Amino acid sequence: MSNPPTPAPGNWRTEITRTQWLVLAGTTLGWALDGFAGSLYALILGPAMTELLPHSGILPDSGSIGLYGGLTVALFLFGWGTGGILFGILADYFGRVRVLSAGIVTYAVFTALAAFADTWWQLGVLRFIAGLGSGVEAPVGAALVAEVWRNRYRARACGVMMSGYALGFFLAALSYAILGAYGWRLMMGIAVLPALLVYFLRRHVPEPPEIRGTIAARRARRVSGRRTEQDRFVLARLLTPPLLRPTLIGTALATGSLVSFWSVSSWYPQVIRQATAAAQLGPDVANSRVALASMLFNAGGVAGYATWGFLADAIGRRRAFLTSFAISAVSVAFLFPFRPGWGAFLVIIPIAGFGLYGALSGILVYGPELFPPSVRATGMALYNGIGRYLTAAGPLVAGVIAVSWFGGDLGLATSCVVAIGLLGAIGLLFAPETRGLPLPSDPDPVPVPAPGTAARSEENL
Secondary structure, eight states, X not given: OOOOOOOOTTOHHHHSOHHHHHHHHHHHHHHHHHHHHHHHHHHHHHHHXXXXXXXXXXXXXXXXXXXXXXXXXXXXXHHHHXXXXXXXXXXXHHOHXXXXXXXXXXXXXXXXXXXXXXXXXXXXXXXXXXXXXXXXXXXXXXXXXXXXXXXXXXXXXXXHHXXXXXXXXXXXXXHHHHHGGGOHHHHHHGGGGGGGHHHHHHHHOOXXXXXXXXXXXXXXXXXXXXXXXXXXXXXXXXXXXXXXXXXXXXXXXXXXXXXXXXXXXXHHHHHHHHHHHXXXXXXXXXXXXXXXXXXXXXXXXXXXXXXXXXXXXXXXXXXXXXXXHHHHHHHHHHHTTSOOOHHHHHHHHHHHHHHHHHHHHHHHHHGGGTSOTTTHHXXXXXXXXXXXXXXHHHHHHHHHHHHHTSTTOHHHHHHHHHGGGHHHHHHHHHOOOOTTOOOOOOSSSOOOOOTTOTTSOOTTO
């Protein structure tokens, strides 16, 4: 595929089409509602475990809350990884939009059903199923945006879409501040709201012509009995050369970013609760501090998510990753091992959000630039899924070592687990710079001689 013609600068109003805006709006809203549902659980983890553990015959002290709460987070992340890979495969074979819709309904409904759990393991099972649906939004949504925004604004559009997740976290924190006093079950129940997005997606978001063409070509080759490399099962292609290298690079970047993010975001509310209890302040003070810190963390995250694509266009993908990793490492070191006062904590936590969310934005802005369309959704889902499998141990390990090594101190335990984020820096050593390059293409995307097919390129949209 040849490079697209460079548009004249300053004409974004004419370069960006209505379809591109609709796709960006739909995927951003979907990712925001996914973040909304996911963040609710981090905010109510402590109260939920306090209520459910006695029903399971377990004393709800800080150690058991850390252990069993970590298990439920691990189950969600394991489901997220599994669902992402499953739905990613389906998206490469059947299209992006219908698979995205199915995933949204799954995570919304089962997150809401968690409000009826009576034991910690019932909650864990429901969180696993919700995770299956939650895994679809990031890889499939990012692939959809990149395939429709095939112009010089592609990375920036993907970054804006990714900011929706942090926006969802911010909205969840605001909801918790308003409704948290009514109990954790109400908070989980309102997570059904994302299901309403499916109507918008099915009505207004089109399937990219490139993907319709790729699916049509695969079907035509199957009918004619002519198999090519593009007809091998997508996972087999991704786990053998030449696609094995980008798969491994993406896995290292995703694992480092995800372990750091989930370890911090899962446990900083409980770290605040521990510090508040140690200062002999009441639960109302703890709830208000958690809500305020969460809003600041996610406000920084919105900025980190949204600006990563702009930063990557300005200084390159590799340097943008390095910037996010450095900001994350320094801010987490200040927040947890060194334990600043409450005022300093409020200043630093949005900076941590900026760095941690920025790295997450990067792995999905960068991902579409590593794979051709016939495996793009699966490739991104695979390295995100592997990263989430490895990440699933992060919150759990933090809870375990807090009890075993640090006398229940989740701050020190979280800092130790976040050090695994160095894997991302190792992956960055081998990552290619893709700034200014077109998306990869398949050698023979549409071999079917059918005039008027959807195989035309969208490079000039």
